[in-house]
Amino acid sequence: MTDSQPLQIVELTRWTAGAVCGRLFAGLGHEVTLCEPASGHPLRAHEFTFTATAAGKRSVVCDPTLDCARWQSLLDSADVLLHDLTQSEMEQLGLDPAHLSERFPRLVTVSLTAFGLDSDFAEIPGDSFLAEAYGGLAQMIGEPDRSPLSLGGEQTAHVAGFVGLLGASLALRTREKTGTGDFVEVALSDVAAYMDWKSDVAYEIADAAPHRTGASRGSWRIVEAKDGWVGVIFLADQWPAVVELIGDDRLSDPAFLDQRIRLEREEELWPVIGDAIGRREAYEVYASAQRLGLPFGYAASAADLLDSEQLAMRGFAFPPDRRRRDAPVVSFPVPDGDEARVERAPSLGEDTLVRRPANPRAIPIAPVATCRPGAAPLAGLLVLDFGTITAGAATGRLLADYGATVIKIESSARPDRFRQWVMPGSVSSETPVTSPMFRSNNVGKIGLCVDLKSDGGRRIIHDLIRRADVLVENFRAGVTTRMGIDPETVRELNPDLVYLSLSSQGSAGPESLYGSYGSTLDLLSGLAGATGYRGGAPIWSSGEVNYPDQIVAIAGAALVAHAVAAGRTGARLDLSQRELVAWTLADQLAAFVWDGLPMCTTGNRRPGATPHDVYSTANNEWLAIACTTHEHRRALAGIIHGLPDGAQEQWWWDNQDQVDAQITEWSSDRNRDEAVAELHAVGVPAVPVCTAADRAAQPRYRERRIALRSPDGEWVKGYPLTLRGFSPTAPGPAPVLTEDVSDPESERYSDLLAKILPSGNEHAWAQPAIARSAD
Known part of the structure; x- marks a missing residue:
């Protein structure tokens, strides 16, 4: 990989995770060829999502089943293949690991699917929502007395894209030593479970699955300001700074210096904080708190992010005169020292985009050397x-x-x-x-x-x-x-x-x-403003x-x-x-710029899919459903009385509240896993909303080593991906x-x-x- 030889990446994807992984390679200076059917990539139906994830790529119209010669030529010269095919689709195309290693021994293949290639749900085309539900992450997002939530946007898909980059990079480093490629498997549900590792540790300690805590109670809270929302975030020893910020003598009681007293008297304390912040503008509270060393945040809107002096100075938010509809309105998040580039998405079949060169500091990798099979990719670092x-x-x-x-x-x-x-x-x-x-x-x-x-x-x-x-x-x-x-x-x-x-x-x-903590960044990034119950307050993770x-x-x-x-x-x-x-919210920022659509809380509903939500079942459990096609909805109507099996798609959009109520009536007295099995049997994309207790009981997560035992017997997080050629x-x-x-x-x-x-x-x-x- 020299300055003149960027990696050759071939992308065959339909969903966001694989598209994000390809975007990462393109942003890092590599040649990414997006293979599309004649009808175009499915994400083209979501203009700004496609623009955000396809920027900087080439497009070729190539169906592997119809244009075998061109497909073969692409793989012959490829370093990495990215795809989101199911196991059966891989076998039909001859892209299963055995055939790939025989026909393209140096090729590194990255598989990015919702539930993995051997899961009970492997054939379900899923998004971040279903993956976060099955992986258990959704169980931890939202208010404790309300339904579980998916994070705003396609968060787990974006993280899975980075996991794919990690796996590909590990395999490429090994290839330089062994001369052979590898097969990297990334399952979004595994990634969601991996990110919820704290729940696994807490379950081990308390023998009870932890529950979501929301943002309206506890030691840290999201409080309404005059013009928005503020995250009140501070450590135990920072209470005097909070008192100074709020400026109310009622908080000066020396007893409040003791964190235990603050917890005991929180019903007395928080109304004072809420009243004071409610009379002030959100950004002013944030800036004043930060000057006192307090890691407060405020719920940044799309307008706040795009107008931010901080983000503009670093070149992340493009000024109006550099924006164009066929390119993201924010830059690639890895600055390279040069002026941030506006990289547009290709039109269908446009394979002549001029790529920026790979990082000029690149030097030749060592000639292929001998290396024992199974050696760690980063050994010697x-x-x-x-x-x-x-x-x-x-x-x-x-x-x-x-x-x-x-x-x-x-x-x-x-x-x-x-x-x-x-x-x-x-x-x-x-x-x-x-x-x-x-x-x-x-x-x-x-x-x-x-x-x-x-x-x-x-x-x-x-x-x-x-x-x-x-x-x-x-x-x-x-x-x-x-x-x-x-x-x-x-x-x-x-x-x-x-x-x-x-x-x-x-x-x-x-x-x-x-300064910041994770909760601060939930707010400052805009994510909290895109996460929450329909029409409600922002929610952090x-x-x-x-x-x-x-x-x-x-x-x-x-x-x-x-x-x-x-x-x-x-x-x-x-x-x-x-x-x-x-x-990760680049598509929503573009929708605000070009169509005037603000980022807002939509619960678990998403454009392009309905019904798309969680539904209560017996024993205070939940299941998740995400229907993206007419066939999905027709199958759903076949088992839930009162839903019309012949209705047009627009009817489902116009009657989402009614549909949700009827599904809830059907599911509420059913066993969660039995209800999921009934839906799954007729082709409805549905999964259980799992908890840490479910993960502990499911052999899958132990077999795939998402969590494991440390040498001293403690439960610790494991690994977010699988390499066929190396197991840590x-x-x-x-x-x-x-x-x-x-x-x-x-x-x-x-x-x-x-x-x-x-x-x-x-x-x-x-x-x-x-x-x-x-x-």
Whole structure:
């Protein structure tokens, strides 16, 4: 993969996840050929979704069943094939793993389906909604006394696209060593379950499935402002700053300094906060809170995002004079240092789009070398992990899962907050020595504690930087400079190192110094404003899920793996968590610009599908239905009395409330799984809305290793994808907190080097692995 040889990607998809994966490759500078039927890609029926996911691709009209010669030619020259075919469709086209490995031995194939190739629901064409229901994520979104919700937009499909990029990059790196490709399987329902890993850990502790907590109760809440909504988000020791922000003497009672008292008297406290915020504008409250160090957010609308000075300065939101209807109105979320490009989607059969060149830092990958079968794709890679909580730490965990040597760097005085995080549902009120949450994000790493304020500590870290291949951090802008690990300093020490920054809003701009948690980003990205009950208040993914952390971690790991596989030494990946999540709503932002449609809460209803919602069943359980065709609706009418089996599609759209009521009447006294089986038997796309308890009982999730046991017997999150050629070994324990190592000449530091360097050669990693691969 040199500057003049981008990867050749062939895409044969119908649904959003595969289209997003192809868009990621195109945005990263590769040649993506979208194969479409003569009638066009199905997403063309949804103009702005197609534009958002097809930008930068070529289009060819090629039906593999009708134009075998052209299809064969495309695959002959392809590096990666992306598809969302079911198992039966793969076999009909000769694209099953056995045939592919025989006919195209170097080809890397990525399969992106809703439920996997061997699931009971494998033949159901599904979207993020059904995947989030079956995977259990929907069970955790929404208010506790109302129905489960899907996240706004197609969130799990976007995350699955990044998982596909990760899997393809791992397989490509292995191919450079072995000469053979691999088959990568990504199931959206697995990805949804993987993102809900906290529920698995909580279920293990409390022996009861956790429940959604909503945004209108608890220690953090979404409160209505004069012109919108504000997320009141703060840590226990930040209460004095909250009092200063609200400015009401009733909150100055010294008793409120005790978090337990605040919880006991919340019915007295929250009306005061609500009244004060209700008299102020949402953005003003947000900005004032951030100046006090409070990680508040506000529910950004489409207009807010497109007019944001922060997003405009970073080139993410295009100004009006650069917008065009056949291109996204926001840029690709991975800045490359140049002016953000407006990349349009192709018309049907347009295969002459001029692609931008691959990253100019790309260098030749090593010639094919021998490598034992089943070797870890990232073996030999040294990663310095300064990540904390989830976004950064989980990125390092994923890199460790696939073979990288990852050193988790902390200070004994300022350790990762997750080390002592008390889990919801814990039977003990004592602060744990090591939280189960911490284990899930940090198993398989090597620990190192240093004080970066000391000369010895900086010398140790700078020595490791000279040896390392990758550095990961998720601090707000300015922190790395104070620590002596900013990109400029690192570049001087090791120009070949891949530097991944996962800050809240990027490294520059008027809001770059602002802090956030996942719930903050739910709001600032616009996602909360697109998630919620019809016509109701915004809903966030809550601290029990923290969806933005999950997509950021997976995207971070995917982009690092891609940089490594592509030989892009010295890459600086300056990701803004806010921009990344907002990018998943690019189609809704375009609909606002061109058709004046604001982002709003629609419950589980989506354009292009009806009925499309969850329905209550016996025993306080739920099932999900998503009908996208006339055949689906006719089958549904065949088993639910009162629904017309001959009605035109428009009738279903005009009578959605009536249809939902009749389905609920039918389902409410039925056993959930029996009702799903009855619907499934006649061809209605339906799945159970699962919980963490369901996942624990289903062999599928253990077999596919979505969750697993740590070496000390604790339940931890597993892996979001399957590679046919490599299965990760069980991770080692999470690192324990130790005293700081203060001297690079000390025995403790020598012991660390002996542990991480191959064959005990202290000079073996004096040159990074990415550069070594080009020797």
